[in-house]
Amino acid sequence: MPRAGLTPALVTEVSAELADEIGFPQLTMGLLAERLGVKTPSLYKHVTSQADLNHRIATLAMTELADAIRDATQGRAGSDALIAGAHAMRLYVKKHPGRYAAGNAVKPTGPDDPLIAAAGRVLASWSAMLHGYRIDPSQEIHALRMVRTILHGFATLEVAGNFRIDADVDVSFTWMINFIDHGLRTLNDHH
Amino acid sequence: MPRAGLTPALVTEVSAELADEIGFPQLTMGLLAERLGVKTPSLYKHVTSQADLNHRIATLAMTELADAIRDATQGRAGSDALIAGAHAMRLYVKKHPGRYAAGNAVKPTGPDDPLIAAAGRVLASWSAMLHGYRIDPSQEIHALRMVRTILHGFATLEVAGNFRIDADVDVSFTWMINFIDHGLRTLNDHH
């Protein structure tokens, strides 16, 4: 019996692809083994459990997402950074819905979980982006949460197919980002 | 063996309570049967499958949510309606996270699925609420999607415990709603 040359990283990558194709909840050890050309128990030589696998997918997703946002906002500031970052995130989630679902479903196991660091990098990108708006420090946390809320909410609703009337979702997204941008730019104009 | 007096409605209600307590994904037929004082197969006399049960929970959730929002916005308009409706929705999701999770996880089975009608009632409430802002009809759909996106995003992030720094989530929520309200009220001031 020839060896398949599996590694934890490869198993994780292929499981992430599979999750993107069939949906994160539909991902099973059996299907993953089949795709890797291997029997189910063999996977446990590389991954300790399905929970462990899910955790690896989640960490991969958050890391990739953080990179995508960083790359998109690099060298931009204010409105440009918001627009570029928002579109980068939306694009990533549309391309990798299974990974993103894993990233939201999995909870960190402890305070030094690399998943926390990866998620923190995403937040840090949004935080840096917001600095371009010169927001009152006491309101930064609220603005950060709002940006995160909007992008997360839109991504999950869109991926779940919850925008029934398909009156151009792209237009709605752009409209929404412009709305937020305008609000952020005029934050200081009101008491 | 005495009868337990179960009905589809009762089974649904108890399963919804259980989902709120232990989380929707953790809901199993076995646990539900145990809580009802019955063996697992007995449930199938009232519900055809777990998918059917989930669908009933989802419909219950959307119906209750629509009622809560309607009650909260009744007799209010504009900012008042937005604030009251938003808080009603947030409160409902915090009180019934399992139900709400079911409502988002379950997909309608067909065009005449009652789940669609229930979800439609929620949307209709937001739509009615937005009329108070006198928004340009061409922008209504975008504003509606934004409101939905924000409330859904915030609710899911909060319930999932994803606001780490627990710097007053209540304050952030109010801040965010005020931000949106202000933007909606001044929509027409800018081409």
Add this chain to the structure above:
DNA sequence: CTTTTCGGCTATCAACCTTAGCCAGTTCCG
């Protein structure tokens, strides 16, 4: 070339969803 390690495999178990079929309590009708 021998020895050790490692990564496949088969066999097996436990949990969960589901169906089949039995049987007693309930209801309905003569």
Add this chain to the structure above:
DNA sequence: CGGAACTGGCTAAGGTTGATAGCCGAAAAG
């Protein structure tokens, strides 16, 4: 009131999936 029909419990059993134990040949180490 009494028997027939129905209803809603139950036990038994099967399929699927996650997970473990332990074997055994291939790869790596010396």
